[in-house]
Amino acid sequence: MNRKKILFAFVSVIVILVASFLFVIEEQNPENKSINANLFFFNGTENTIVSESRAINYENEDYLIDAVLSELKKGPKDSKNKPIFNNEVEVLSILKDDRDITVDLSHQFLYDGNSKNLLTTYAIVKSLCQLSDVKSVKVTCRGSEITASDGTAIGFLSDKDIDLVSDEMTKDSKKILLYFADKNLDCLIAENRTVKITDTNPIEQYIVNELIKGTSLTDAKSIISQDTELISAQTTDNVCFVNFKSGFVEKNSGNEKTEKLIIYSIVNSLCELDGVNSVQFLIDGMKIEAFGKQNISNSISADKNICK
DSSP: OHHHHHHHHHHHHHHHHHHHHHHHHHHHSOOOEEEEEEEEEEOTTSSSEEEEEEEEEESSGGGHHHHHHHHHHHOOSSTTSBOSSOTTOOEEEEEEETTEEEEEEOGGGOOSSHHHHHHHHHHHHHHHTTSTTOOEEEEEETTEEOBOTTSOBOOOBOGGGOOOOOSSOSSEEEEEEEEEEETTSSSEEEEEEEEEEOSSSOHHHHHHHHHHHOOOOTTEEOOSOTTOOEEEEEEETTEEEEEEOTHHHHHHOSOHHHHHHHHHHHHHHHTTSTTOOEEEEEETTBOOSEETTEEOSSOBOOOGGGBO
């Protein structure tokens, strides 16, 4: 009887110690963070890549790249799209040199056709380059670089280096209406522009990138810094989510008058699209309270009173 009591007491102590240990571990691990990002996968015919918006959960910044690659391995959620590689692919190493990333993958990464290898590489580059601390990406397979059709190594690529022709939008021309500041920074004036749609990015992304490029009108002024980096712009439930890299605030704020014009330059231009009623600004996938003196915590509707 005593032996049973001793055994019971011993087991109880072990259970308490294990529970305490797990509690300490849980307390030491902060709650996971999350960002919204566009991941790229094959389309149905595997002749280009298309994006899917997804929430990426990560423990801390050091594991964010791993988290994106893990989500790519899981494959697309849209049944019309196809995964860029199978679950047998292993990430052998991730090397970081400032904002240049080298991702080395196992041999299962390679397809028989060179074009699919390039598309898979592009999908990884475009997915990772949305992260604020990633400028360019080089994908290797067991240390060997991925090559173009002429046999030359493609090396490091940034998101801007990749221009894909979509099977749904083949170099289509679109007319858009952009709003820039007037010369005196008193109001916004409109500029009609025609853009060539050459990849799978939504028209919203083209509009913001054209605003960053600036205006050529003699009576207008470009007000968004050309160093501004856009991650994505797409519309869900009539709200266009515009996601900038973190430098957006630092590069464009500081003057209250200009800050307001920048916000409504973007908002008014995007709200010219059918189906866009307001714009939600994001920085690295997350909402922020303010852009200088401008409150951007909630979605913003167009203001035509600020236009000439």
